[in-house]
Amino acid sequence: MGEGAKGGSIDERAAVALGAEIVSRCDQLAALTEEPGLLTRTYLTPMHKAVNARVAEWMGEAGLAARTDPLGNLVGRIEGTRAGARPVMIGSHLDTVRNAGRYDGIMGVIAGIAAVGELGRAGRRLPFPIEVVGFGDEEGVRFESALIGSRGMAGTLPDSMLATKDKQDITLARALTEFGLDPARIRAEARKQGDLRAYLEVHIEQGPVLERLGLPLGVVTAICGATRRRYHFAGEAGHAGTVPMAGRRDALGGAAEAVLAVEAVAREKGVVATVGQIAAEPGATNVIPGGASFTLDVRAERDVLRAEALAALDKRFAEIAKRRDLELTTQTFHDAPAAPCAPELQDLFARAIARVVGGEATRLPSGAGHDGMAMVAVAPIGMLFVRCRKGISHNPAEAVEARDVGLGALALIAALEDLAGRPDA
Ligand SMILES: [Zn+2]
Numbered sequence: 001m002g003e004g005a006k007g008g009s010i011d012e013r014a015a016v017a018l019g020a021e022i023v024s025r026c027d028q029l030a031a032l033t034e035e036p037g038l039l040t041r042t043y044l045t046p047m048h049k050a051v052n053a054r055v056a057e058w059m060g061e062a063g064l065a066a067r068t069d070p071l072g073n074l075v076g077r078i079e080g081t082r083a084g085a086r087p088v089m090i091g092s093h094l095d096t097v098r099n100a101g102r103y104d105g106i107m108g109v110i111a112g113i114a115a116v117g118e119l120g121r122a123g124r125r126l127p128f129p130i131e132v133v134g135f136g137d138e139e140g141v142r143f144e145s146a147l148i149g150s151r152g153m154a155g156t157l158p159d160s161m162l163a164t165k166d167k168q169d170i171t172l173a174r175a176l177t178e179f180g181l182d183p184a185r186i187r188a189e190a191r192k193q194g195d196l197r198a199y200l201e202v203h204i205e206q207g208p209v210l211e212r213l214g215l216p217l218g219v220v221t222a223i224c225g226a227t228r229r230r231y232h233f234a235g236e237a238g239h240a241g242t243v244p245m246a247g248r249r250d251a252l253g254g255a256a257e258a259v260l261a262v263e264a265v266a267r268e269k270g271v272v273a274t275v276g277q278i279a280a281e282p283g284a285t286n287v288i289p290g291g292a293s294f295t296l297d298v299r300a301e302r303d304v305l306r307a308e309a310l311a312a313l314d315k316r317f318a319e320i321a322k323r324r325d326l327e328l329t330t331q332t333f334h335d336a337p338a339a340p341c342a343p344e345l346q347d348l349f350a351r352a353i354a355r356v357v358g359g360e361a362t363r364l365p366s367g368a369g370h371d372g373m374a375m376v377a378v379a380p381i382g383m384l385f386v387r388c389r390k391g392i393s394h395n396p397a398e399a400v401e402a403r404d405v406g407l408g409a410l411a412l413i414a415a416l417e418d419l420a421g422r423p424d425a
Contacts, residue, residue, distance in 0.1 A: 015406035019406025025110045040098045043141070048072060070182055080130070085129065086128060088416065090115065093109070105203070126417070157186065193379075201383045210362070226334060233320075251292035349382055
């Protein structure tokens, strides 16, 4: 409400109509599921084939020539008017988690197609080619390794990944072959640094920030880096009735203090940190816990903040262990740096938001991972967030407003037209 008054040229009817079409297509794709009654669509399955076929039709209608790359990513391309101009890629993913929402990933692909379709309808040809990509695997459900589609495209997927097996003991190489693809082509067709002018992605926020601010769109500053660790405190198990409180080596007590330290340090350092799992050993009502293990997930927009938070936690945990006479062991099982969005592409989306919505665009980091994390290896990345209801995602309750989605697509069009008016540096 009132966003137009701040200087934007909101065309309410155009936004709602365009958004309704995109939302309707996302809803149609929700029928392509491996589990009746829920939305589950995983990598290199018959449903993956079906979604690629359906989306390829829409690409064709928008003027994009569609093909499937060696990883099963669906790539639609429309040529530009200037010979040799580098393509701008618009991407997101068509796979889902188990029991997923309808818009995570999918909305960004469909919005990209809609943007190209609208430009075509208006008779606008841009100087550069546009490629719209529906990545085959972002969520990592089938092979327990995320971003296979975009890492493959960026040339950063290790060859050893081809031997990774799914739960049915099918290797990635075999799954690709059975899908009709040639894994030997992955390296040859990977994009190289400098091939693309920009990688742009429109995605639902998957968090509550835009909704709280009352804003339909936001500019992403960076995809947060993340560290995941497992900790174990070892103390001494004992009889809950006979061992006095003084001198106990209660490992769960140590873990409880550690959980509170995680909250405190996260607030202090400006990161998000979560203990999502905790277990006491032996785990009986009448036994003092001799062991306690818990996980930690720390994410931050800047790697230096994440490192500072981890260092502060190491210090706090060591102090807890010492005071309680516990032994602490630490295992890091995931460590990924932040993927910063290019400042010029942040500004590009900020101008686009100012144009279609009005007002100064809000900038926010993405706490969730996205295909841009892989594409940043070969191209400057830019991301636009669209508000989603209550920030709910990875859940069938995921919901968006057609108007917000339409504004996202209009902002994407504005960004493409803006880029067209600037030299490719
Ligand atoms: Zn996603």
